[in-house]
Amino acid sequence: MTLAQLKERSLLGLKDLDKEEIESILERAAYWEKHPVKVHGGQQGKFAANMFFENSTRTRFSFEVAEKRLGAEVINFSAAASSVEKGESIYDTVRTLESMGIDVGVIRLKPAGLLAELAEKIKVPLVNAGDGNNEHPTQALLDMYTMRKQFGSLRGLNVSIVGDILHSRVARSNLYALRKFGANVSFCAPDNMQAKELDAPYISMDEALKADVVMMLRVQLERHESGMLNSAEAYREQYGLTVERAQRIAPHAIIMHPAPVNRDVEIDGVLVEHPQSRIFPQMENGVPIRMAVIERALS
Structure with a gap:
């Protein structure tokens, strides 16, 4: 060959x-x-x-x-x-x-x-x-496949990716691929979890909740012992998808996560199988x- x-x-x-x-x-x-x-x-x-x-x-x-x-x-x-x-x-x-x-x-x-x-x-x-x-190309492909099944097209779709962007291969592959299909990708992350070299806007958690797709990333807190958000509670409070925050998501929007999920850290446990969650369909x-x-x- x-x-x-x-x-x-x-x-x-x-x-x-x-x-x-x-x-x-x-x-x-x-x-x-x-x-x-x-x-x-x-x-x-x-x-x-x-x-x-x-x-x-x-x-x-x-x-x-x-x-x-x-x-x-x-x-x-x-x-x-x-x-x-x-x-x-x-x-x-x-x-x-x-x-x-x-x-x-x-x-x-x-x-x-x-x-x-x-x-x-x-x-x-x-x-x-x-x-x-x-x-992590196959993860981004299955994410896109899941979005396309839900919305029919990726063009013009607003996707917010929330969490540890700095260490995330999932965020990178999704950014590269979704853009080719005309989707708008935004990141939401604490300062010490941002990847400055990636060309995408950083938005607040309130803004992130307005997207068509709210994708939560698994947070490996052990990587951030010196950071400001070194406890699961502090992370959940500021960047977690809590039950209260989930109520602000648009009725047509979906929740995604590459898994494995840290329940009650980046996403409240009861939301994993919420009607708007696509976490198991992604798998x-x-x-x-x-x-x-x-x-x-x-x-």
Whole structure:
């Protein structure tokens, strides 16, 4: 396979993926969502390796279900962060699995920038399952898919993303992709959780609640021990989606969250399955999206 073909079939991020390509993934996911047969043997005899150098239950399970529904054989590799800290060890692991004959590698890792280097050296398509605080393309694709199912179109949609923007690969991938479809993206975050390099306006929590889509991010308070909002209570009070705040959301608007959810921190527990919440449907939509992405990598 040539490097150009590899690049076409890999999914490293959405920043450099054109709108038409994203559109085709969303369309194919719609096909898989309606597909009546749970296991389709189209990718039988192909091997998919899920290489998770950073913990994730939901994303790994979602990819595994997607791969098995396509009929592929699945190999799971997960490493505790401590045992594979060095880029070299990650490279050796991926190279080893490539040598054993895998057809696609799904990778989640902590060091930002390493995935792009791996993609230059590894001769099988790679799918980014989250790299550092860079991108999480399949999460943004399933988010867009969820929004499109709700509103029909993304053009002109007002999306506010609330929380730890600084460390969020979800916020980045959503920003890059939603803009290509004409959506308006705004961020809402405390000063010490803002990513100044991203070109999007920061708005108040009151403004954020006026959007069509209110997307809450998981807050890892351990990253912000020195910050002003170092307690869950203080964070919830200022930036959490409380029951009181949820009453101010427009009747047509939806609540989203990439999960796992810190209940009663960034969102009150009773709102997780609120009629306007799409948190579980997002997870459901993750499977057809990842089927489309894996099929694209293998075909």
